[in-house]
Amino acid sequence: MNTLVNYLVVLAVAALLLGPSLYGMARERRIDRQLREAAAGRSQPKARRAQKSSSRSTVPSTATW
Template sequence: MTTFLNHLTVLSVLTLLSAPALYGLHRERRTDRQLRGAAAGRSGAEGVRVRTQKSSSRSTVPSTATW
């Protein structure tokens, strides 16, 4: 039983120490994928379309701030 707890302790410490590194690696790979997509002329990562707003559809309501 003691050996099992020792193995479990080592495994949990290893998980706690490697989790941030694995998360950072995943985030960096996603950023690289987005940069490659932008360089190739696609908008967004993995084919996600970004909706752009035309200047004629912008709101023309004047500001009501009276400072």
């Protein structure tokens, strides 16, 4: 039983040490891919549309202080 606990502790420490660097590597690869696509002139896969504020017309407020 002691061996199992020691094994789990080693795995937890390894995950804590390797997790942030693996996440950073994945993030860097994504950014590099986006830069290559932009340099090649391709459009972004998730193009955002112009945001509309509202379909109703706005009325000035009549509140006074």
